[in-house]
Amino acid sequence: MNPNEAKPTPSPEGSPDAPMQGHSYDGIQEYDNPMPGWWVWIFWATVLFAPFYILGVHVFGYIDTYQEDLAQSEQELAEMRAAYAEAHPSLQIDEASLQKYVEDPAMAAAGAQLFAANCASCHGAEGQGLIGPNLTDKYWIHGNTNVDLFNVITKGVLEKGMPPWESVFSVEERAQLVAFIRSLEGTNPPDAKEPQGELYE
């Protein structure tokens, strides 16, 4: 790190033609060539980069901190989502709009695919219940309107292990899942889990 090392000063002995006097170890000799200039200068550049970067992040703020980067990215994402929502007006969620999905067999079929890939591991391949509750009987823990089902899918029930799905499924996909789950009622699959929650007739 001594700046003098950078200057190619040919030493009288050794470099660059003859090896250094007195430097012979088990027959290994050494030249005393100057260090390559590009090597010295890149080293200096990296050394100077350190205070430039440290001061920039932690003192003067001309480089973003992690928190600033994160806030900026989250804002960009929020703008992206808002722009998409504006360009693609989504379904208004109410009992009647969801009921249209429930009555459309194509929507229930689309929901079946999502269910098999994402829900069956906890609720069973036929909705008979495993870790999660049975979805084929008339008992519901968190209400049984279309909107109740939609909300449980959207926000989850974290204390019982049901994850929120709103960042995974679009509004339409969640409505398709509601349609599929509605179609399960009364199917009586084998090995169904015992009823949980309140009876809704």
Next chain:
Amino acid sequence: METKATPSAATRPAPSAVDVFTYDEKIVRMFVLATAIWGFVGMLVGVLIALQLPFWPANLGEYLTFGRLRPLHTNAVIFAFAGNSIFAAIYYSTQRLCKTRMFSDAMSRIHFWGWQAIIVAAAITLPMGFTTSKEYAELEWPVDVAIAVVWVIFAVNFFMTLKQRREKHMYVAIWFYIATIITVAVLHIGNSLAIPVSLFKSYPIYAGVQDAMVQWWYGHNAVAFFLTTPFLGLMYYFLPKAAERPVFSYRLSIVHFWSLVFIYIWAGPHHLNYTALPEWATTLGMTFSVMLWMPSWGGMINGLFTLRGAWHKLRDSVVLKMFVIGITFYGMSTFEGPMLSVKSVNALSHYTDWTIGHVHAGALGWNGFMTFGMIYWLLPRLWRTKLWSQRLATTHFWIGTIGMLLYVMAMYSSGVTQGLMWRAFDEAGRLLYPDFMETVVQIVPMYWVRLIGGTLYLTGVILMGINMYQTIKSAPKELPDPSFAVPKVATA
């Protein structure tokens, strides 16, 4: 002051003023054999775990699953293969560079057998599930104590050897050995401080993020002082020996040695970018990692430039071929390391297979090929015979090179794929691959390519084993330690 192999050097001083001494070569032969055997075992386990990732039925029973065997693989190749390799290099070159036999043959043997016993203990306890869960420091406290004891015996033996040296100055290789021995002791003891609760369970004295910080101070400097500095020492001895050329620059060796050992020790926090570690610490780790680029390349330059005027020798010398590829991979991975430590690059690469590709470029290329080059150079000298087959050694070189290129290319491709998939959003602002399994399925083909690369590399090691066996078979029955004489120097 040249050493002559016969007492005829004693022309000027009276015969009584002649100092006759021998070098302990048996201990070097023992370490060379241990290097090859553990190298085979460690890499075989590596190939098995590479198979277990794309083909789960290869996870056998409770004990031979990926989670238990992965630390066995890393411990075996780092501490058994690379460890025995650097001990062979240190015991061979230190005696010659200091013109003295090792201080104590008994301590050398305790070091050898103690180290092998530690490796066996690791090979038993890790599959059984005894682990501290600290990466590269998984071994439980009784084994940690044994490592510390054996290492201190090694250190005493080494420093007493330096003390009784007949050479006034210490050659650069010795500096690197000194840095290795002192720092590894400090790192190992510092990171392993723990309170035992039973024979095979202990808890570290550090908690939470401090434990993580100490762990990666250790982990990063295991790379620095177990896989870098001793191998630079190895290079500084065996490369000019094999090339029969003087070292390029003494002053470069001074500057890059001191800058390397000073800067390396600060770089650990880059392993904890974007974690609970305070940001100032990761900033420090990143800037020191960037500063480490040129000190690392100083070693590469001094290695490659030493070959000026000797490049034609590469055609016939498998040793030099191995060294050149080894040093080139060292240069590549020590550029890549600082680059990966930069936070914005790390945001893409962290937790992906890119890291696996990076460490294997260093381990297979630098540690592996420097070791192979040293072994091919030592074989005819230690066993006083000819290498059984140059062609087989050259085949090892090519097969190993191709294998490791396949390995690192597969991991780079898989790592970048993972990193890009994890952060991909669709036009609605939702994760494009919310299901982690999608990103796993995507990289399975790369796991197969990695398996092919690793198998080729292991095949090369098996060829080396055959070559070693045949060479040693042709060795003379008696291998007396070489004897030397120098004029007696009045030691202060």
